[in-house]
Amino acid sequence: MTDILKPRDAKEVEDAVRWALSHDKALEVAGQGSKRAIGRPSQTDITLDLSGLTGVTLYEPAELVLSARAGTPLSEIEALLEKNHQELAFEPMDYGPVLGLKAGQNYTSGTIGGAIAANLSGPRRIKAGAARDHFLGLSAVTGRGETIKSGGRVVKNVTGYDMCKVLAGSWGTLAAMTDVTVKVLPRAETQATVVVEGLDDASACAAMAAAMGSSCDVSAAAHLPDHVASYFDGLPNAEAATALRLEGVAPSVRHRKDALAALLKPFGPVLLLDETESRALWRSVRQVKPFATESARVRPLWRISTAPARGHAVAAAITPAAQMFYDWGGGLIWVAMPFGDEPDAASIRAAVASVGGHATLIRAEAAVRASADVFEPQEPALAALSKRVKDAFDPKGVLNPGRMVAGV
Amino acid sequence: MSVRMPEADGAVLARRAAIVKALRTIVPGEGVIATEREMRPFESDGLTAYRQLPLVVVLPETTKQVSEVLAYCHAEGVKVVPRGAGTSLSGGALPLEDGVLLGMAKFNRIKDIDFANRVAVVEPGVTNLAVSNAVAHAGFYYAPDPSSQIACTIGGNVAENSGGVHCLKYGMTTNNVLGCELVLMNGDVVRLGGKHLDAEGYDLLGLINGSEGLLGVVTEVTVRILQKAETQRAVLIGFPSSEDGGECVSAIIAAGIIPAGMEMMDRPAIHAVEEFVHAGYPLDVEALLIVELDGPQAEVDHLIERVVDIAKQCKSMTCRVSASEQERLLFWAGRKAAFPAVGRISPDYFCMDGTIPRSQLPKVLAAMKDMSAKYGLRCANVFHAGDGNLHPLILYDSNKEGEVERAEEFGAEILKLCVAVGGVLTGEHGVGVEKRDLMPVMFSEIDLNAQQRVKCAFDDKGLLNPGKVFPVLHRCAELGRMHISGGKLPFPDIPRF
Numbered sequence: 082m083t084d085i086l087k088p089r090d091a092k093e094v095e096d097a098v099r100w101a102l103s104h105d106k107a108l109e110v111a112g113q114g115s116k117r118a119i120g121r122p123s124q125t126d127i128t129l130d131l132s133g134l135t136g137v138t139l140y141e142p143a144e145l146v147l148s149a150r151a152g153t154p155l156s157e158i159e160a161l162l163e164k165n166h167q168e169l170a171f172e173p174m175d176y177g178p179v180l181g182l183k184a185g186q187n188y189t190s191g192t193i194g195g196a197i198a199a200n201l202s203g204p205r206r207i208k209a210g211a212a213r214d215h216f217l218g219l220s221a222v223t224g225r226g227e228t229i230k231s232g233g234r235v236v237k238n239v240t241g242y243d244m245c246k247v248l249a250g251s252w253g254t255l256a257a258m259t260d261v262t263v264k265v266l267p268r269a270e271t272q273a274t275v276v277v278e279g280l281d282d283a284s285a286c287a288a289m290a291a292a293m294g295s296s297c298d299v300s301a302a303a304h305l306p307d308h309v310a311s312y313f314d315g316l317p318n319a320e321a322a323t324a325l326r327l328e329g330v331a332p333s334v335r336h337r338k339d340a341l342a343a344l345l346k347p348f349g350p351v352l353l354l355d356e357t358e359s360r361a362l363w364r365s366v367r368q369v370k371p372f373a374t375e376s377a378r379v380r381p382l383w384r385i386s387t388a389p390a391r392g393h394a395v396a397a398a399i400t401p402a403a404q405m406f407y408d409w410g411g412g413l414i415w416v417a418m419p420f421g422d423e424p425d426a427a428s429i430r431a432a433v434a435s436v437g438g439h440a441t442l443i444r445a446e447a448a449v450r451a452s453a454d455v456f457e458p459q460e461p462a463l464a465a466l467s468k469r470v471k472d473a474f475d476p477k478g479v480l481n482p483g484r485m486v487a488g489v
Numbered sequence: 490m491s492v493r494m495p496e497a498d499g500a501v502l503a504r505r506a507a508i509v510k511a512l513r514t515i516v517p518g519e520g521v522i523a524t525e526r527e528m529r530p531f532e533s534d535g536l537t538a539y540r541q542l543p544l545v546v547v548l549p550e551t552t553k554q555v556s557e558v559l560a561y562c563h564a565e566g567v568k569v570v571p572r573g574a575g576t577s578l579s580g581g582a583l584p585l586e587d588g589v590l591l592g593m594a595k596f597n598r599i600k601d602i603d604f605a606n607r608v609a610v611v612e613p614g615v616t617n618l619a620v621s622n623a624v625a626h627a628g629f630y631y632a633p634d635p636s637s638q639i640a641c642t643i644g645g646n647v648a649e650n651s652g653g654v655h656c657l658k659y660g661m662t663t664n665n666v667l668g669c670e671l672v673l674m675n676g677d678v679v680r681l682g683g684k685h686l687d688a689e690g691y692d693l694l695g696l697i698n699g700s701e702g703l704l705g706v707v708t709e710v711t712v713r714i715l716q717k718a719e720t721q722r723a724v725l726i727g728f729p730s731s732e733d734g735g736e737c738v739s740a741i742i743a744a745g746i747i748p749a750g751m752e753m754m755d756r757p758a759i760h761a762v763e764e765f766v767h768a769g770y771p772l773d774v775e776a777l778l779i780v781e782l783d784g785p786q787a788e789v790d791h792l793i794e795r796v797v798d799i800a801k802q803c804k805s806m807t808c809r810v811s812a813s814e815q816e817r818l819l820f821w822a823g824r825k826a827a828f829p830a831v832g833r834i835s836p837d838y839f840c841m842d843g844t845i846p847r848s849q850l851p852k853v854l855a856a857m858k859d860m861s862a863k864y865g866l867r868c869a870n871v872f873h874a875g876d877g878n879l880h881p882l883i884l885y886d887s888n889k890e891g892e893v894e895r896a897e898e899f900g901a902e903i904l905k906l907c908v909a910v911g912g913v914l915t916g917e918h919g920v921g922v923e924k925r926d927l928m929p930v931m932f933s934e935i936d937l938n939a940q941q942r943v944k945c946a947f948d949d950k951g952l953l954n955p956g957k958v959f960p961v962l963h964r965c966a967e968l969g970r971m972h973i974s975g976g977k978l979p980f981p982d983i984p985r986f
């Protein structure tokens with residue numbers, strides 16, 4: 082088992098990275114390790130455990146801003162916001178269940194730093210964006226052992242390059258974040274979901290496009306085909322369900338619910354979920370519930386990001402033995418492959434290439450992740466540019482080397 | 490002008506004729522402009538205090554041409570400055586004496602409108618408003634709406650990460666761009682993003698937004714388009730002090746309402762504007778707030794009522810809800826004409842762009858009043874109140890001895906104050922040349938070097954738009970060196986398992 086370094090403050094993070102640099106050691110950068118199983122297995126000597134950097138350092142609800150040490154548990158931040166009728170509008174999804182973390186044992190939804198490093202988002206991605214869109218400022222220790230800051234605590238800021246964006250989604254390969262500032266937003270007063278039943282994937286994508294192209298201000302759109310529908314909460318029937326969420330003040334939700342139901346009627350039978358059912362449904366979407374069961378967990382899981390209206394075309398090119406469902410109006414497809422040790426990367430990547438977008442192998446045996454490309458391979462010029470960006474932050478490869486791309 | 494540009498490279502100036510000739514083999518005909526008279530219109534952008542004729546102007550039409558021009562300049566060590574419509578207020582498109590000015594105006598095609606995926610794919614020379622116009626027939630629009638939207642280009646918007654009055658609710662350019670095609674200084678063409686929502690590797694698209702033309706030349710942009718809200722209504726609220734106005738803004742947000750737009754003006758701005766457009770603004774107030782709500786009728790009516798209630802509790806002196814679309818547009822006509830209105834009452838003005846935490850508004854406004862007296866220059870304020878982005882307009886006359894310098898000093902003092910109270914130097918106009926030398930107020934040398942290393946990853950010779958953003962330019966090789974200090978673990982008592 083690897084050693085663990087657990088710094089107590091930002092200065093100690095810098096010390097740890099400098100130590101690693103001068104001793105030619107590679108560090109695994111981790112918060113609570115909830116997403117450790119995502120990415121290529123990194124060849125590291127020591128874990129840099131940032132979960133000791135905790136605490137909300139600034140929270141001003143009327144200014145819509147919150148700063149915290151990067152290791153602060155996401156659950157703590159979400160609870161604090163909820164008390165003030167606010168939330169992280171990017172609705173971070175919860176990887177715990179699909180990765181097999183168990184309540185009461187090793188379950189955690191991770192840290193705020195981890196949520197940002199993985200650029201988490203949820204069903205509301207289509208309307209509110211991902212972690213990147215809410216990430217305002219940071220302090221971080223680069224792979225050069227230098228502490229940098231970027232951004233600030235205000236939403237509008239174009240002073241210097243937007244380093245927050247490039248660190249969001251960099252999976253700890255560029256710098257170890259020590260302090261982060263995020264934009265927070267009011268929680269919607271209420272919500273409801275309009276469901277069309279019985280659609281095939283192509284009609285579902287068309288229905289979702291119609292809904293999202295209307296002025297109904299849809300805040301989530303998912304299609305749950307019949308072979309997986311029964312795994313989701315809040316749905317009355319085990320039928321294929323195309324679900325559209327509406328959030329806002331009560332009079333508005335009421336009005337839009339009727340407008341949307343009328344708009345969708347030509348596609349198929351429409352039913353309505355009340356606030357409780359709606360919350361339950363979207364929680365299970367956020368947890369990718371069908372693929373979190375004991376039996377599903379042994380199978381490789383892909384996450385495909387593509388042009389939403391063409392999601393069904395990507396899916397059609399994938400083996401019918403796979404199970405799948407769509408979020409983001411068809412733009413995010415979760416695909417569970419039929420056989421444990423066979424991610425079938427070539428066929429998945431060919432399917433995605435036919436439309437455009439990319440695929441990430443979110444879950445597979447470590448040996449499989451070590452030999453397959455977990456993230457989408459890039460064209461040579463772009464791959465070379467990404468490598469140069471890695472070198473700009475971490476020239477010696479001390480931070481999570483190889484986690485995203487072999488040898489980088 | 491007080492900001493110095495990098496020393497011109499004598500060897501490049503001496504080779505001018507050969508460089509022009511070589512560029513003509515890449516971009517034929519009128520695409521290469523080399524006479525002084527024809528280059529004159531390109532000598533400055535919206536920051537007119539700074540002017541410089543370029544070495545030569547090149548107006549490419551295809552990505553291939555851009556790639557060849559950049560590869561040639563890379564090989565020959567010639568600098569390049571990209572330019573869109575030249576409306577930048579920070580001097581981002583200011584030419585260099587020894588640099589090619591690469592005008593992107595001929596990239597003016599809308600390539601694809603895809604309503605099913607709610608995106609438009611456009612060339613960077615397309616104007617901001619043209620995107621909205623092209624999709625309006627289906628009820629769609631492109632959300633970021635800088636006041637310069639008739640003229641400014643999408644390429645410029647991406648480079649500056651431009652905002653508009655509606656970005657409080659709908660985000661800045663960076664939140665509304667899904668993909669781009671980018672040509673690097675060495676001629677490499679890369680595609681970032683597309684019609685899908687997130688990046689597959691590092692979020693380089695996020696870096697390009699707001700990179701001020703220093704990382705690559707954008708040759709295609711995929712933007713998100715949205716369906717227009719069913720209705721929009723605005724409330725015009727007058728206050729006895731800016732402080733009261735600021736408190737009202739906080740109260741609205743604290744009530745859980747994020748309006749589509751929330752704009753404030755101070756007394757000098759209100760008066761300048763009213764004289765110019767006759768929007769019917771009250772003249773006896775110290776601050777005027779426009780709050781716009783959009784959405785379905787039921788929602789807008791509901792929220793307007795709550796905003797009016799909040800305004801009443803916030804010492805408002807006047808409060809008017811737009812009764813018609815015409816009246817709503819009239820409320821906005823004043824705000825949108827603020828810059829030209831100020832242009833009428835002063836021969837010249839600088840537009841500052843700091844952002845502050847909103848709670849600091851009263852303090853900063855009071856300090857600006859004192860500064861205005863100290864420098865003997867008038868100052869009118871318009872601001873994006875919802876997000877604390879200030880636009881103090883400093884009025885001066887460049888024909889009067891010493892006024893430009895005083896105005897610049899005044900501006901710098903405002904921006905330093907913005908940083909001191911927890912804000913930033915620029916919210917949406919960019920650093921450019923204008924705020925370049927103030928960067929150390931906000932960033933340490935380590936921070937700035939880290940940013941320059943990112944630049945090196947894109948542009949190893951530092952040829953793309955040098956002299957902007959960074960006060961001191963380092964060679965990439967020098968920045969790449971590493972001096973590791975601290976080989977010991979100075980916290981021996983760390984828990985190790």
Ligand SMILES: Cc1cc2nc3c(=O)[nH]c(=O)nc-3n(C[C@H](O)[C@H](O)[C@H](O)COP(=O)(O)OP(=O)(O)OC[C@H]3O[C@@H](n4cnc5c(N)ncnc54)[C@H](O)[C@@H]3O)c2cc1C
Nearest residue numbers: 573574575576577581635636642644645646648652702707
């Ligand atoms: C009256 C007025 C009102 C304004 N109002 C607003 C406002 O409300 N909000 C706001 O944010 N800004 C505003 N601006 C500022 C300005 O309009 C924006 O910054 C705009 O985005 C600049 O676009 P442009 O096409 O004119 O770019 P330019 O001025 O030509 O260039 C700006 C920068 O972009 C780079 N660039 C241009 N095209 C490309 C390309 N294709 N690839 C790479 N780099 C490129 C240039 O090198 C330069 O650094 C205003 C300006 C004026 C004059």
